Amino acid sequence: MSRRTRYFEKFPLTEYNGRPALNILKRVAFNENVRNFITAFYTHTLPADEKIENVAYNYYDDVDYDWLIYHANDIIDPYYQTALTYDDFDNFIISKYGSLQRAKRKTIHYKNSYEGDQQILSTSAYAALQTGQKKYYQPVLSQVGIAGYDRAEIDFITSTNKIESFDLVTSSGDFIDNEVVVRDDDESTFAEISWSNTSSMIIQHVRGDFSSNTNYTITGEESGVAATVNAETYSLLNEVIPPAEQVFYSPVSFFEYEEELNEERREIYLVQSDYKEKLNDQLKELMK
Numbered sequence: 001m002s003r004r005t006r007y008f009e010k011f012p013l014t015e016y017n018g019r020p021a022l023n024i025l026k027r028v029a030f031n032e033n034v035r036n037f038i039t040a041f042y043t044h045t046l047p048a049d050e051k052i053e054n055v056a057y058n059y060y061d062d063v064d065y066d067w068l069i070y071h072a073n074d075i076i077d078p079y080y081q082t083a084l085t086y087d088d089f090d091n092f093i094i095s096k097y098g099s100l101q102r103a104k105r106k107t108i109h110y111k112n113s114y115e116g117d118q119q120i121l122s123t124s125a126y127a128a129l130q131t132g133q134k135k136y137y138q139p140v141l142s143q144v145g146i147a148g149y150d151r152a153e154i155d156f157i158t159s160t161n162k163i164e165s166f167d168l169v170t171s172s173g174d175f176i177d178n179e180v181v182v183r184d185d186d187e188s189t190f191a192e193i194s195w196s197n198t199s200s201m202i203i204q205h206v207r208g209d210f211s212s213n214t215n216y217t218i219t220g221e222e223s224g225v226a227a228t229v230n231a232e233t234y235s236l237l238n239e240v241i242p243p244a245e246q247v248f249y250s251p252v253s254f255f256e257y258e259e260e261l262n263e264e265r266r267e268i269y270l271v272q273s274d275y276k277e278k279l280n281d282q283l284k285e286l287m288k
Helices: 001-012 026-035 052-060 063-073 084-099 102-105 123-127 243-248 253-262 274-285
Strands: 013-016 019-022 041-045 107-112 137-142 145-151 165-172 180-183 184-197 200-207 216-220 224-238 249-253 267-271
Touching: 052 063, 052 267, 052 274, 063 267, 063 274, 084 102, 084 253, 102 216, 102 249, 102 253, 107 253, 123 145, 200 224, 243 249, 249 253
Parallel strands: none
Antiparallel strands: 013 019, 041 267, 107 249, 137 145, 165 200, 165 224, 180 184, 180 216, 184 200, 216 224
């Protein structure tokens, strides 16, 4: 039995629909008791190669105290609610999305890209901004007034950047819904299929330029289907992010989204070791 599976041995059995089942509701009463020790909490950041059982062994001198960390952090599922190592994370991504590249190319949404932008605009540069651009900045105050403007840390999010359509001259088969299609003559130009059949296509999450004076071919990354685009039928259906505001947005891939969630799980709470015996006794009592 794996170490993480042994965590569930802490829960008593109950009957559910005529069958024995773990009574995980018992953890609620215990967690309230743990929170009474809130002054005994401190934060810990899991390194990329460290697992909960390693923390339990290193801090509590007993790997079986991993349950205390799970309870203190409201973790019910030790498999998917704790941070994965780099190798485990890559394997998780491949299992869920098919490949690392696919997860990195597929877009979940677009967001205001203020992170990493340290530029401060002068008041004259701010005044010269186009309509719609000023909302992405906030004033930098000094003792004498406004010293300039920097990027506002506001999480503007939009579902996509633009929606385009075109007809297909030929197609070798049926594309898969939401798969990534790539221009064969420019691999940096790709998008996701919103709708398609063997004669036409609507795309979103567009990177690069799908407009052209001449016909070109595209290929589906999952299906392998190849098609020739009728360049004359290209149409921009909806520019969701206005052209003047596109510079303020960046696409967020499914890989980046999952990676951010995984990194957030590295920040955990630990109960001071001095309290472990008392809490262990409380758990035994509650689980009777």
